């Protein structure tokens with residue numbers, strides 16, 4: 001069974017974007033950014049995005065954000081015409097369960113919070129990698145939406161970069177009755 005890894009940037013206070021979906025305040029240059037891009041190239045062969053995450057790139061004309069990966073966007077709408085994107089309108093958890101059973105590299109969960117929450121609720125996310133940026137948003141879109149119960153994590157590693165970014169890597173502990 002291959003892993004699903006939620007790999008995301010956040011403010012120190014735990015927000016992945018501002019409420020209006022503007023993403024500003026994160027550091028985009030430095031060793032953490034270089035290593036992140038290398039990781040996207042080497043560690044994964046598939047990326048999952050919620051519709052609103054995919055829409056974020058559209059405002060900059062980016063229709064094919066990760067061309068070297070197999071790209072899935074979860075949406076009830078069928079208006080994405082980019083041939084390199086597969087739109088999934090069926091139940092995300094059933095789809096991801098099947099995807100994880102296929103052979104291949106780890107699966108990159110790009111975001112956003114809504115999709116991540118569904119997959120966390122169904123115990124499908126194995127690891128969470130957060131690039132904690134030295135910035136406070138005060139409000140915004142959190143790493144997850146409301147969860148029905150807490151999920152215990154185990155710290156795997158924590159790396160500090162010279163620019164103040166921390167890369168914090170957790171394993172999601174299996175549910176107790178699993």
Ligand SMILES: NC(=O)c1ccc[n+]([C@@H]2O[C@H](COP(=O)([O-])OP(=O)(O)OC[C@H]3O[C@@H](n4cnc5c(N)ncnc54)[C@H](OP(=O)(O)O)[C@@H]3O)[C@@H](O)[C@H]2O)c1
Pocket residue numbers: 007008009010015016017018020021022023049050051052053054056074075076077092110111112113114115116118141
């Ligand atoms: N900081 C970072 O590294 C990072 C990374 C990724 C995203 N983001 C930010 O996160 C924000 C988006 O997060 P978000 O939580 O608002 O939205 P999201 O999870 O990206 O997308 C939500 C949409 O995806 C579809 N979807 C997701 N889960 C579903 C489910 N369980 N069942 C059916 N459809 C589902 C639906 O699309 P339809 O409405 O079309 O049916 C839903 O409206 C953006 O601002 C983006 O820039 C930040």
